[in-house]
Amino acid sequence: MPITESERGSEDLQKEHYDSQIEHYEAHYSDEFSQLYREMFLNSYLTRNLDLRGKKVLEAMCGNGPTTPHLLSLGAVVTGLDISSKCVELFRKAHPQCETLCSSIFQTGFRDCSFDAVIVVGGLHHLYPGTDRAVEEIHRILKPGGYFCFAEASKTSFLNIFRRIWYMLDSSFEDNETPIDLDELKSKHVDQFEFVSSAYGGNIAYLLVFNSLVFRVPFRLKKLCAPALLRLESLLAKWFSSKRASCFLIAQWRKK
Numbered sequence: 001m002p003i004t005e006s007e008r009g010s011e012d013l014q015k016e017h018y019d020s021q022i023e024h025y026e027a028h029y030s031d032e033f034s035q036l037y038r039e040m041f042l043n044s045y046l047t048r049n050l051d052l053r054g055k056k057v058l059e060a061m062c063g064n065g066p067t068t069p070h071l072l073s074l075g076a077v078v079t080g081l082d083i084s085s086k087c088v089e090l091f092r093k094a095h096p097q098c099e100t101l102c103s104s105i106f107q108t109g110f111r112d113c114s115f116d117a118v119i120v121v122g123g124l125h126h127l128y129p130g131t132d133r134a135v136e137e138i139h140r141i142l143k144p145g146g147y148f149c150f151a152e153a154s155k156t157s158f159l160n161i162f163r164r165i166w167y168m169l170d171s172s173f174e175d176n177e178t179p180i181d182l183d184e185l186k187s188k189h190v191d192q193f194e195f196v197s198s199a200y201g202g203n204i205a206y207l208l209v210f211n212s213l214v215f216r217v218p219f220r221l222k223k224l225c226a227p228a229l230l231r232l233e234s235l236l237a238k239w240f241s242s243k244r245a246s247c248f249l250i251a252q253w254r255k256k
Contacts, residue, residue: 003106004130011083011104011130022064022086028213030066033226037210040230041237043070045199045250046119046149052076055116060105060138061123064090068098071119079115081108105134113143120150128178132188139192142255148193154200154249155179182249193253202247203240205233 028034046067053075059068062080064087071078072095079099080091088102103109105127118138127134138148154160160179186195202210208217209226240246 003104003133011106011127022084022090024213026064026090027219029210030064031219031222033209033222033230034212035066035069036226036230037205038066038070041201041206041233042121042151042250043067045201046121046151046252047071047074048197048252050074050117050147050149050252052117056114057117057119058108058110058115058141060108060118060120060134061126062091063087065095065098067119067121068095072097076117081105106130106137108137108141110141112140113146114141115146116143117147117149118142120148120152122152124150124152125179126177131178131180131185135185135189136192139189139255144255146255147196148253148255149251151248151250153179154202154243154246155181156183156243157247158244159247180249182243182251189253192256194256196252196254198249198251200241200243200246200249201237203233203236203245205229206247 047070052071055076057071057076057078059065059071059078059080062068062082063084065080068078068080068091078095079101080088080095081101081103082088082091083102083104085102088100091098092100101108105123118141120138124131124134135148142148155178157179182198205226208215209222209229212219212222243249
C-alpha cells in the first residue's frame with residue numbers, strides 16, 4: 001500500500017527535525033548519564049525474558065544507536081533503520097559491526113518475516129498520524145512469534161497536559177509529535193499481536209536527566225545532579241509507576 005501524503009509529511013517533518021538537531025540529540029541522549037538511565041529504567045524491561053543470542057533484531061528509528069550496545073550485549077545481530085541519513089551515518093560510525101538502512105518505517109523494503117524482534121525506543125510518538133501504519137509494517141517484517149518491544153512517552157500521564165503546552169511553546173518540537181496511548185494502540189492491533197507485558201515508569205530523572213535536551217539542562221549541571229536524581233527516581237518509582245503518574249510506557253508484544 002502506498003504511503004499517504006499525511007504519512008509522508010509526518011516522516012518528512014521528523015527527518016528535517018533530526019537532520020537539523022542530531023548533534024544536540026547525540027550529546028544529550030547518549031552521554032554517560034542518559035545511558036545509565038537506560039540501563040537502570042529502560043533496557044532490562046524492554047528485553048526482559050527474551051533470548052536474543054544470534055537473533056536478527058531491527059532497531060527501528062535507531063538514531064545514532066543508543067540502545068544498540070544493550071542489544072549487542074545480549075548477542076543480538078542488529079540492523080539499524082532510520083529515515084535520517086545523518087542518523088544512519090552516526091549509527092554506522094558508532095556500530096560498524098551492524099547493518100544499516102536509511103529508509104522509511106512505513107515501507108522498509110525488508111522481506112516478510114525478516115526479523116526475530118523489532119525494537120523501538122522513542123520513535124513511535126514522532127509518526128502521528130502514521131503510527132498504526134508503522135505498526136503494520138513492523139508486524140509484516142516480524143517472523144511468526146517474533147517480538148515487538150517499544151518504549152514511548154505515555155499519553156495517559158497526568159503530566160501530559162503540561163507536555164502539550166510545552167510542545168506548543170517550544171519550537172524544538174514538530175506539530176505531529178504525539179505521546180502513545182497504549183490501550184488505544186492495543187485495540188487497533190489486537191488481531192495481530194499477543195500483548196505479553198507492559199510497564200509504566202519515569203519521573204524526576206526521566207525529565208531532567210534523560211530528557212535534559214528538552215528542559216535545556218546544561219551539561220555541567222546535569223553531571224552534578226544526575227547521580228542524586230537517578231537515586232531519587234528509584235525511590236519514587238514505588239509510588240509513581242501507574243499509567244496516570246508515569247511519564248513513559250514499555251511494552252512487549254508477540255506476533256500471532
